[in-house]
């Protein structure tokens with residue numbers, strides 16, 4: 001692949017070894033601006049570990065991760081967040097006893113600690129950002145609702161909103177529709193389409209219907225490596241993919 005193109009994220013030769021076992025093994029990945037890339041693959045393929053490596057939760061044994069011209073493998077987790085990488089884990093980490101409004105407000109970059117954020121004046125800039133994000137994540141009518149009273153799907157959207165308000169350039173989501181109803185899955189697909197107008201999105205997903213709804217390109221992982229890559233139709237027709245993943 002040409003290296004002269006303007007990729008937002010370039011992963012090359014990425015490898016991590018846990019006691020000699022290579023969970024990710026010489027993996028390369030190139031993400032374009034405003035793309036939705038979905039990583040699929042069997043259990044244990046190394047998908048979550050790739051996200052852990054990109055966000056700095058796990059240290060690479062070898063390889064490079066370049067994001068907007070910076071080398072992430074040498075940076076600490078909080079520096080990676082500040083450089084514009086947002087990561088959502090499978091279980092929502094929202095503040096249950098705060099309202100939707102307060103959850104978004106505390107996530108606004110000016111006040112990352114709960115106390116600090118609640119203490120500062122709710123100036124217009126913060127209010128505007130909260131309302132804009134709440135609209136995007138379908139929670140504009142739930143701003144005063146305590147987060148623990150939201151449905152499972154709404155909690156997932158709120159956590160996506162808490163990332164969006166920090167204006168990351170790259171958003172990484174690990175199985176965002178797990179446990180959601182069909183209607184919530186459809187709305188999440190809509191949400192991701194809106195998000196990619198201003199962000200690049202990297203998603204791990206098993207739900208093939210959802211993958212078909214959102215993906216620009218699909219990367220299939222197997223045993224820590226890229227097994228196949230391209231449109232969903234392309235990878236679905238790849239005999240290697242059928243053998244190790246889709247045929248099961």
Ligand SMILES: Nc1ncnc2c1ncn2[C@@H]1O[C@H](COP(=O)(O)OP(=O)(O)OP(=O)(O)O)[C@@H](O)[C@H]1O
Nearest residue numbers: 018022023024041042043044045046047048049050
């Ligand atoms: N910190 C760690 N120490 C040792 N082994 C690990 C560690 N993290 C992951 N692994 C191993 O690496 C392999 C890849 O795991 P990973 O969670 O990345 O796979 P996955 O493709 O996300 O799977 P799933 O679809 O089940 O979530 C697994 O065999 C896992 O047990």
